[in-house]
Amino acid sequence: MTKTANSKIANVTSKRPTKYDATRTRVSAKMEGEKEEKGQAVADQPKLLSGGNPQIAKGYGDAPVQAYIAAMPGWKSAVGRHLDQLIMRAVPEAQKAVKWNSPLYGMEADVWFLGIHCFAKYIKVAFFNGASLSPPPPVESKMENARYFHIHEKEEIDEAQFSDWVKQASQLPGERM
Incomplete structure (x- = not known):
């Protein structure tokens, strides 16, 4: 020393x-x-990003989507679970993934027709080719073809209309991501 x-x-x-x-x-x-x-x-616990959107690692299949749904804060988790059930009931062959911290649903690899995202006061369901749906989802987008459906706390979902949108969207060209 x-x-x-x-x-x-x-x-x-x-x-x-x-x-x-x-x-x-x-x-x-x-x-x-x-x-x-x-x-x-x-x-x-997964980190919550701005607006309360869970940060979930990119992944394909049901497991990452279920991890996202479980991490959705408060009332949004139950609604997310319900949305996932409605989507899979309407289109059982849909593929799932989490990319960019959002669950995505599609009919072929990396081509998606629908995405879900949490915000502070609502859940946004994005129909990437929603302008072609009849009737189109209520919320317009800056993107020409996309339309959104927002779900707020304690708001009822018209299951028949939502399922119809999902079925229609699954038959349209998806968004390659």
Whole structure:
């Protein structure tokens, strides 16, 4: 060891512990434990992006879509589950994926007819070729062909109309993404 290292060790070992040091050590250990507990809880839950949209890793199939739905905050999770059931009942052969933190539904690989996205006060269902649906979903888009259906808390979904839109959308050309 060098002389500097020896003097540092000597300085550390020569200091007598005080009552203050013991209290500070207990408080520091408690705070570290709380940070670990909070960190673990946060690590187990997907991060919510702006507006409360869950951040879910890109993936294909049902599992990432179900992870997204489970991570949707509050009332949106139950509505997301219901939407997924309606979509799969209307078009059982639909393929699923999560891309750009949104569940997507399509009829062929990487060609999607519908996407779901969480916002602070509503869920947006995007029909990528929605302008061709009859009747078109109510919310216009800046994109020429897209139309949206917004679902707010405690709002009833017209299941027959929604299912009809899904069936129509699945038969139209999808959006390659």
